[in-house]
Amino acid sequence: MLTKRIIPCLDIKDGRTVKGTNFVDLRDAGDPVELGALYAQQGADELVFLDITATVEKRKTLSELVNKISHHINIPFTVGGGISSVDDVRVLLQNGADKISVNTAAYKNPQLVQDLEKEFGSQCVVLAIDTRQEDDGEWYVYLNGGRVKTETKCLDWAKKAVDLGAGEILLTSMNHDGTKQGFALDITRTLATQLSVPVIASGGGGAMEHFVDVFENAKADAALAASIFHFKEIGIEPLKEYLKEKNINIRI
């Protein structure tokens, strides 16, 4: 049976991991390759590398890093952060990335999703959506790392993106991100049950039960988290053992 996936996310700036510096057992905790390899060894099902570099050298440092990662890591990985063109994606895929994620650029230019699907196939196009539930109870799409609100509802954009060729949705709830109070179950469930592609839930995972909830109640296909893994609040191995005990189908 196809398993649910656990995906650690690593934030990268200038080729270095931004968080996760308390890994005493790593020679260089700031090295994304070494940290990624450790997660892979612990049983992570995939990795996401989110590049937050804002310099002009970004493209080059990122493609070099992706090349290094793909030489050393034996599980699939996604690269995201500021990707805005077919050429950006080609370089990353040629250097060994399995998937790329697009966010703001795809919203501003939906044709990009279609172009990527045509050029590389939907299996490598992950659409990332940052969403926030407002006082009116609706979930709206936010851009630029959550700084810019739009009037578009999350489900509408997700459906459109899937029609255009997105192969997976990476859904981050801004209301839940960083709270460690659990994932956004309702919007995750809405997307996971209404879309024909897998949904990766992100934001709010702070305890092992939260992962059971997001898989069982919200029907997420995968769950992504960052700091709880980086700061060793939850280990990947114990988390997967726990999920298996709770009868969630998981790869051990």
Next chain:
Amino acid sequence: MSLVIVKYNAGNIQSVLYALERIGVKAVVTDDHARIREADKVIFPGVGEASSAMKYLQARGLDEVLRSLTQPVLGICLGMQLMCSSSEENDTTCLGIFEERVKKFTPPAGSALKVPQIGWNNIYDLKSPLFNAVPENSYCYFVHGYYAALGEHTIATTDYVQPYSSGLSKNNFSGVQFHPEKSAKIGEQILRNFCK
């Protein structure tokens, strides 16, 4: 031992090369007919779309080269599907090395299963030296919307919508639907078995 990875218009070729490097195997990526024919072993990888891949192979005569190989050949993902008789993906006639046909996953109405299948799934009923030291029900990484039906050449089975061939083998040709290059230690074992 010389190992060649067939170069064509499909993705993921570099990943296979790097995975081989990780297990200490040197390989050459090439579309040169002579080098492919002379290699001790050939890997035919790929992520992409069947009809455009077949057109590309035909335009360069690689379809004939692949069919005529007598050394061990391993198809991966799209590579394995192209070794079948036909694919429902844009009604493509494939290489016809395996008689099995490639069909689209069509989950029954109301099913929660999504297409493409993306993620880790079990392989079982393992019937090939390719799976030496690989336990039954091991997890491998899959990304695909089309599948090869079960048939006489099935050497591994996986369940998604229905049981299907996650591995095929006939004479010197084998293929796997999953990505050994992305399937952690199990995948490395399978690549090692092929390269041995």
